[in-house]
Amino acid sequence: MIKANSKPLGEVFGFIENCKKVLVLGCGGCATVCQVGGEKEVGVLAQALRLKAGTEGKQIEFLENTVTRQCEPEFVDPVVEGLGDVEAIVSTACGVGVNHLVERGCPVPVFPGVDTVFMGSTLEHGEWAERCAACGQCVLHLTGGICPIARCAKNLLNGPCGGTTEDGMCEISTPENPVPCAWAEIVERMKQLGTLQELGEIQPPKDWSTARDGGPRRRVRADLKLDRQEQKVQS
Amino acid sequence: MKSGSNLEKVLQAGHFALTAELGPPMGPSDEEIKQKMEILRGNADAFNITDCQTAVVRLSSIAAAIMLVQGGMEPVMQMTTRDRNRIAIQADILGAAAFGIKNCLCIAGDHQKFSAAGKLKGHPGAKNVYDVDSIQLVGILKKMRDEGLMEGGDPLDVAPRLFIGAAWTPMAHPLEFRVTRLAKKVAAGADFIQTQGIYDVERFAEIMVEVRNLGLHEKTAILGGVIVPKSAGMLRYMDSSVAGVSVPKALIKRMSAAGEAAGKDKKQARRNQSKEGIKIAVELIEQLRETEGVRGVHLQAIEWERAIPRIVEPAGLLPRPHV
């Protein structure tokens, strides 16, 4: 899922310090799962902002709300329509949520309450790591299910660079931020699977046009669109 | 002849080849390059020009390589895939070829976070490119040269004549994959290989058995890497912190002993260690020369180009062949 970090309180406060009424809007999806922007964290952030406003001598009212998912019109539209005299929104959803609120016609500024960092998995409670970079043409069948695009610092496709350390770490790894070498892991995994010889095959330059490099991406499922139109017609 | 470069000719004539490294300065100083050129002239068959090594900005490898060509010396232009996408790579290769640069070493390059291993600030916040990896880069150059085609398939007006090189770190983790990496580089079209610095020649020789069994030494020219040691501290650092480099304890001891022999005189200790380092480099060259399948050496005296003439002469590598 998508992972994010809370922005520093001072930074968030700076966005809204001249407003009178602010909505702190959480998301029940990924932001809740990675414990950065769900109902609980919205409460904590709103309270912290209230205290900050108090110490700064500012009169700001903070409202709290958390929707099921900020990336879906059905959950966001009622919020946008019912803003009343709210002057700004601080969204604790990932960046998608902020964009989506704007896209759904939100009449007031929407500010990010979090820094969205990556798509990843939970290693253990309180620790997450990047696992996919959404390149648009998955190569995991070639690499033992370990992603060289998201997990190799140079997104190499033909095996490890010369920088892998003796204990299998990436050349950018530091004690504070340990980064395992994805290719050391790929080799190990494929050895286990008995498929190491497949890595002898040369992978040609990747077509990055399906990744972010090809421009903003959009996905259309004509079949689903058609279904929905039919449903509408029937009802 | 694929390129007609001096390095290619020397190798084709069956000579033991010699390349040496020339690091461009951190400023627009043609003077410094010219000085280094005069130190190195005649002391190798071709000279590697590093490409923002350790992700630190330096005068570009292409510009420095052009200076060498114009000064009558042959460069091996290093090119990383860190800073250029396939469009820039090919444009630069055509430009380089137009200036008479014939050798290109294809590498991924150090990650920008690496920034001189933290000794300099570097640009850890830079965006990297890595549109292609080093093996794909080799393939791109081969396609340009042999098929006269760009990576995307468009025809070139004239195909560049290139002698294509790649780097190889035989002793880095995961060891069981390193010979395969070499095989892939050769299959992609690497005409020559320059290895990471080797101090443990015995271990390297064992790996070379595997290389010979696959016949790779015949399909490409392998030049063994020698990094001239300057001090015991440097050897210890290389052993512990440089991936794929392991330094036998005996060598570190030798260097320490050389330093200690100077007693409290720190200057003398440094001199002693430099001298010992040069001796060690000469011995490494000799050992590599005896290793079957090794067709030359690649000498690196990092920010110490003056050491090169003092090594190649006693190593019996002078004069360099005229071919």
Ligand code: SF4
């Ligand atoms: S190969 Fe692409 S799609 Fe597959 S996991 Fe990696 S980044 Fe994601």
Ligand code: SF4
């Ligand atoms: S050390 Fe491993 S993960 Fe890091 S850049 Fe090299 S191959 Fe990729």
